[in-house]
Amino acid sequence: xxxxxxxxxxxxxxxxxxxxxxxxxxxxxxxxxxxxxxxxxxxxxxxxxxxxxxxxxxxxxxxxxxxxxxxxxxxxxxxxxxxxxxxxxxxxxxxxxxxxxxxxxxxxxxxxxxxxxxxxxxxxxxxxxxxxxxxxxxxxxxxxxxxxxxxxxxxxxxxxxxxxxxxxxxxxxxxxxxxxxxxxxxxxxxxxxxxxxxxxxxxxxxxxxxxxxxxxxxxxxxxxxxxxxxxxxxxxxxxxxxxxxxxxxxxxxxxxxxxxxxxxxxxxxxxxxxxxxxxxxxxxxxxxxxxxxxxxxxxxxxxxxxxxxxxxxxxxxxxxxxxxxxxxxxxxxxxxxxxxxxxxxxxxxxxxxxxxxxxxxx
Numbered sequence: 421x422x423x424x425x426x427x428x429x430x431x432x433x434x435x436x437x438x439x440x441x442x443x444x445x446x447x448x449x450x451x452x453x454x455x456x457x458x459x460x461x462x463x464x465x466x467x468x469x470x471x472x473x474x475x476x477x478x479x480x481x482x483x484x485x486x487x488x489x490x491x492x493x494x495x496x497x498x499x500x501x502x503x504x505x506x507x508x509x510x511x512x513x514x515x516x517x518x519x520x521x522x523x524x525x526x527x528x529x530x531x532x533x534x535x536x537x538x539x540x541x542x543x544x545x546x547x548x549x550x551x552x553x554x555x556x557x558x559x560x561x562x563x564x565x566x567x568x569x570x571x572x573x574x575x576x577x578x579x580x581x582x583x584x585x586x587x588x589x590x591x592x593x594x595x596x597x598x599x600x601x602x603x604x605x606x607x608x609x610x611x612x613x614x615x616x617x618x619x620x621x622x623x624x625x626x627x628x629x630x631x632x633x634x635x636x637x638x639x640x641x642x643x644x645x646x647x648x649x650x651x652x653x654x655x656x657x658x659x660x661x662x663x664x665x666x667x668x669x670x671x672x673x674x675x676x677x678x679x680x681x682x683x684x685x686x687x688x689x690x691x692x693x694x695x696x697x698x699x700x701x702x703x704x705x706x707x708x709x710x711x712x713x714x715x716x717x718x719x720x721x722x723x724x725x726x727x728x729x730x731x732x733x734x735x736x737x738x739x740x741x742x743x744x745x746x747x748x749x750x751x752x753x754x755x756x757x758x759x760x761x762x763x764x765x766x767x768x769x770x771x772x773x774x775x776x777x778x779x780x781x782x
Contacts, residue, residue, distance in 0.1 A: 423457045426770065427521055427529040427555075429546065431462035433473055433481075434538030435617045435638055438508050443535040443745040445507040448514070450762050456770075459529070463536070463546060465517030484517050507746070522553065531773050532557040533766070534742055539612055539639075542742045543569035556777035558769045560741040564717040568739045571611050571643050574716065581715040583708060583736045588645030594633040599644045600625075607647045608632055610639035621647060648737075650729035653695055655709035656743065656751040658721050658765070660772045663713065665706035666754035670695035691750060693757045697728065704734055712739050720772045723751055 430444025431437055448458045467473055468481035520526060532555050536542060544566035550557045560568070567573050575585040589598045590611060599606075608631040609619035618638035620631045628644075635642035652671040658664050670692040695702060709724040716722075716739055723743040727735045743751040745762075755765045 421455075423455055424770065425457045425459070425528070425530045426451060427459050427461045427518075427532045428535055429461050429463055429518065429532055429541065430535045431464050431515060432536045432538075432541045432546075433464050433467055433470075433477055434536070434540055435613060436537035437464075439744060439746065440535055440537050440541065442507040443537070443749070445514075446746055446762075447533060447535055447766060451766055452763060459516055459521060460514045461518040461521050461532075462515040463518045463540065465519045466522075467540070484515070485519060487517070529555055531555070531770055531777075533770065533773075534558055535745060537742055537744070538617070539569070542740075543612060556773045558773045559720045560716075560718045560722070564719065565741050567716050568718065568722070568741045569612050571609070571738055572641070574739060577715055578712055578736055578739075581711060583712060583715070584733055585736050586645040586648055588643050591632060591642050591644060592636075592640060594629040594636065596632075599628060599632060602644045602646055604628075605647045607645045608635050609643050609645075610635045611641040611643050613638045648727040648729055648733065648735045650727045650733070650735075651695070651697065653697070653705050653726045653728055654723055654750050655705050655726065656721065656723045656754045657709050657713040657718070658751075658755070658768065660719055660775060663710050664758075665709050666751070666760075667693050667757045668695040668697065668702045668705050669693045669750055669754055670697065691753060693753055701728060701734075708734055708736060712736055716741075719776060720769055721751065 428444050428447050430440050432440055444460050448460055451458050462484060464481045465485045468478055468485055470478065473481070521529065532550055534541065534546065534557055536546060540546065542565060544562040547557060547562045547565050551562065567577055572590050575588070579585050587602065589601055591599050604625065605621055605623045606628070607619070608622055610617065618635045620634060622628050622631045632642045632644065654669050654671060656666040658666065672690040672692065705726055705728070708726060712724045713722045718739070718741055721743065723740045725737040725740070727737060729735065743749060745752060752762050752765065755762070
């Protein structure tokens, strides 16, 4: 039987490049070699002339394009997540410039497994390119990806569909007086970033402007939201037309919130599955995750983060269309609890991508 040729898109130019590399490494190692031929592809090579990148990023893109280097972390981050350094370095050394694999005379790819996080990968732009090239890919399409990545638009859509979302305002400068309308403590984060990059909790009025300025280092808009206190839950949803909500995970961290270090540094958080909550609360969280997935038009997979507060609010914080797939990631843990090994999960994501492509071709 002919093996399926899979391109795993990893790396890219976002502040989550390192996590994307770790995700790509684990995926490549977990796809059975008897069924799949895997190529790790770095889209950074396509971006050497992109003016939105820093000069250092464009130089790394040129080096990758010329086959002179395999950058791991980009200048946006100086330290790699503890426990993932070897995976990240391994992936960086195995990368092939995506420009080479997407050339007209390149050996065709059967499907692209997207392991990119953040801007340029999770926000619909790479999905649009793959649609144009006619290459099937895992996960959501252009619109759902763009909506979920833009936290302001995602909240708007979710609220219209009757889901409870945090109250907040969007600002474009640190001194915007609109930010003061949100009572403290408040949560400040970039509008289009993941992994809690650039996010912080503000308890004092004099800390608000610096927090917004920090968020604006990663995006041209920042979201200032009410801080909802309660049990932090996350629910993954998988499938295309027949959706399955996986077991609810409860997140307990010693950090002020589930920030970048809490997410990826080994031993910094407890991710309890199934969550220690009543069955009816778990069912409610799963139903909300499916509603959020459906409202945004997601395909293949998503992971919805929620807070269950002491006054019984169940607040939807955000929806991730490309959840992490590292050893410390949440979706694979929930899948294992549901009896779905990692390799089987990847098989399903690829199958759903090919089914979607077949449907569009009819």
